[in-house]
Amino acid sequence: MIPELGNFALILAFLLSILLSVIPMVGAERGNLLWINLARPLSSGVFVFLSISLLILGYSFVADDFSVQFVANHSNTMLPIYYKITAVWGGHEGSFLFWTWMLGGWMLAVCIFSKAMPDEFVARVLSVMGMLCVGYILFMLATSNPFDRVLPLSPEDGADLNAALQDFAFIIHPPSLYMGYVGFSVVFAFAIAALISGRLDAAWARWCRPWANAAWAILTLGLSLGSWWAYYELGWGGWWAWDPVENPPMITWLLGAAMIHSLAATEKRGVFKSWTVLLAIMAFASSLLGTFITRSGLLTSVHAFATDPTRGVYILVFLALIIGASLILYAVRAPSLRSEFGFGSLSREVFLLSNNLILVVASAAILLGTLYPIVYQAMTGGELISVGPPYFNAIFFPLMAILAVLMAVGPISRWKKTSPEHLRAQLAKVAIAAVVLGVLIPVLLTLELPLGVIATTILSFWIVFSMLKDIRSKIANKPTVVAGLRSLPLSYLGMTLAHFGFVITMAGACLSSIYSIERSVLLQAGESTDLGAYNFRFEGTRPVQGPNFIADEAVVVVSRGGEFYKNLYPQKRLYTASGTPTSHMGIDGRFLRDLFTTLGDQRENGAWSMTVYVKPFVRWVWIGTIFIAFGGILAASDKRYRQFKVKQAQKLARMAGPVAGNKKSSPVMTSGMDAGGSGA
Amino acid sequence: MNVSTRLFGLTLVFVLLAVFKPGKAHAQIDVFDFETPEQEQRYRQLSNDFRCPMCQNANLSSSPGGVASDLRREIYRMIMEGQTDAQIEEFMLARYGDFILYRPRLTAQTLLLWFGPIMFLLAGAWVARNIIRNSGMKKFNHNRAEADASINQDTYVVADIVISDEERRRLNRLLAEHDDSAHNQDNTGR
Amino acid sequence: MNNFKLFLPVIIFMVLAVFMWRGLYMDSRTLPSVLIDRPLPEFQLRSLELGDQLVSTADLPDGPFILNIWGSYCLPCLQENPIFMAAKEQNVIPIIGLNYKDRDEAARDWLELNGNPFELNIIDDTGRYGIDLGVYGAPETFLVDADRVIRFKHIGVINYRIWEDEIMPAIAAVQAGGSS
Structure with missing residues (x-):
């Protein structure tokens, strides 16, 4: 009975979202205040019913209601309670409900934090999000209802949650990834509302920026958590595999990064308007593409949900309708978003444009590589091809290197026009210091000429030094450094922090891939192996009993220079309900390096196979992403996006009267990149 | 602010110190003896660059069991026999076709794949060059732009705390009219 | 011109969407065999029937035959076994088994229990010959003509429909080619 209530709540949410997608939109068009004002209550209603639906699904898991198909397939009485709750997003149907609920959550957030925007604009935004909601819920009701029952012959016990998902990261990775991913639909809705209303000005950009920053920052965390999870879970020490399911979030992330930079120019200078809108549409399209690829089985991936072509067709039709309509709307309305203001051929605008160029080319290249096997198969009549990490690395790393070179220059350059002399004055010493230290430090430390490392250190120093120089010149006239730092706007600090995070991640990625070492050995109890500066001695295994698994746990004694350092305990587990064997790494994570051990199998002679890894700097990859995400959030929380000073409001109140006589102002910054269509 | 700073700090500490318990997907580990570190390096490289023909989407080195482990053994054998990477690739291609290569060969059908990104960049x-050039020809009046920017700072910031909804709507209406007239002026100005 | 540029994104998107739609109905899991129209690779392997005496291509039937990759651990192989048994009774074509990555005793027990449609069971316990054939898991079925050239390959289980619609016409084509 209770699951039917969940289904009923879902249907109510569906009906409300239909109303939401029509009434406020029409109201905004006709200027009907009542209809406009329905947007917020309707959105809240959708959120409430989605929440009820989600809670009931969670309750079905906790209550072990195996008459619900989804619960029976993804839970088990022996499953620990925290995995029972999180198993809600452990499969296709539930995770889609969770995804839709996230959209509802973002809608609620828009309701709450939109007091400063005109009501009809908010109505349009919420209405667009309501349309997305209609599509998502219809998809669930039609093809993948999480409340479907197995009656009358319900199973006694569930099939258990996929063993690979029973992990702490599973509790936090999907929510953060979905939240970031779905957050881009807010920015998308802003863009569509702007296109419909024809109103795309600096104020629009200012409303949009915190949402874009927040969604992007959360997506950064979600991706980073996923990568970290893959690292310690999959047992081969990798942290990014360029899998078809990983690529669309990466594309969304890159397009999102391009968008927040382009938004900055739109807000500050009124340029790149139509381009910003196009980026918002493309970023959202890539998030839908990710959903499509994950849930349709279009591309063979390690992550794919159990698939079904009807679902794929549904999502594709939805994708084609939403994105096709948006892009047509864009093509029709973009000419009205022309830019009026120019900028010099050497200016911050130009550097932001280059940044966008690199990021969008990187996204397009990843998309090309991801979809190429399908195109190839269609073109050759069935021949198969694989596009994997060697391709993506070969394309991605050079592009990121160019980006890193520009990253030092962009923030130092000035809006409108920068003189070459200014750049030279600012960067000459930086460049010299970066090259000298970037070469000297690796050479002195390794007594070799490691070219990859030198390139990495030069680029890192180049960005960091230019950043420091910029901060120094900005706070030069303040009495103390602390006072100076406090005087800097949050958005500037956020940008600096995020760029610093990029440097750390880049350095971590390059250095760990250069310096990681590993060895696979067959060890009897008491035998040991050396790797790098460490000695790993295998002391034997002992049986371990978990809540829903049994395991052999190895004791590996790590010593360094003959001195005991630490014990590591890798396990080989067997999940009893599903009979799935899994490996469980023994990891010692430190700032400068990780030790990583994987236990394999016991061979005939009693020896165990195992792999030991030493991975220097690998942790920097994720530390950097925390800086990036925090920088994004810091920038989003800059007070100019949320605080509206009384003074300004008074000014406005004054303006409202004699505005007709006010000839001077021309707040319509009708601008944009003229060739907005270059995105592909 | 303070809350988020603390959260940030906590997350950092967490990443630095957390030693993670679980880990999944049973790893099948081959133990091979190599004569030189270069051979071992080549073995790792090659088993990363070939795709497992049976598994979902994984390279040979991260795929458990079955044909993946047989193929890793063959790679080891060929390395120890002194075969070159090209010969090993040829061996794989002759048996499993292009599917097994994670780095597609450059053929007529993969031209777009390999040169696409450079084409995109060019x-x-x-396009960017055209934009910059067009932009340079536009009105390039610093003072005007600054004046607009400063007005924009204030124009659309509408605070609900001070003015009532009705006032705000009136304001929006006025501003919209104002926008239109300004827009028209600009169009004629072009 | 400018307006056309603005429509570029939607055009590119639609082209991609068409490819993705076609992709939904394409099988990206079954590898096309590169061995079609190539000679059957040479081998020197044991067989279930002849004990330690090694068999090679010389021991294979003179005319066209089917080479079926199977293992006692393989459930789909159990499914297709009756089809091969029927084919054997009707003398459609000789069927050779390649016992792939299996244990000899398990294989013998399986054949005793389920019936043995194979004229000869070559043992490939290491999977090495399977690699030469481009095999990536049982069951796989090859059709070899009188000149020892592989003419057809089916990956995965064979059911009656596949047998009638795909395998039988291929056999007919190979037998016709061989007699001419």
């Missing part, structure tokens, strides 16, 4: 750079 096309994008060309």
